[in-house]
Amino acid sequence: QGRLVESGGGSVQAGGSLRLSCVASAYNRDPACMGWFRQSPGKEREGVATILRGRAFYADSVKGRFTISIDNAGDIVYLQMNNLKPEDTATYYCAARFPGRLAEDLTHGCGYNSWGQGTQVTVSS
Secondary structure, three states: OEEEEEEOOEEEEOOOOEEEEEEEEEOOOOOOEEEEEEEOOOOOOEEEEEEEOOEEEEOOOOOOOEEEEEOOOOOEEEEEEOOOOHHHOEEEEEEEEOOOOOOOEOHHHOOEOEEOOOEEEEEEO
């Protein structure tokens, strides 16, 4: 069992930057992998970025603009979002796979089974 808490969302102009943070708290072990999803009205949920076994994976729509990183303890994940576009406007959800619980979403090979409450990112033109 575990929980995820995101922060860092906000409103920015196109071309600006934001950094999202997510803290993972687990009763047993740290997450095996962590990442970010996003969803906006009328669009399907999209796996944005994942860090798994030291490797980073990104959706094509954000490659070259977003960077995922994780702290040394492996329980805080960041998403650095540069050159933001209006199309990036969405609710962003931190996600993780906590060992001991069944995998539900295999995006980027992570086996996600937990999501946070979401943080809103709005990019204006």
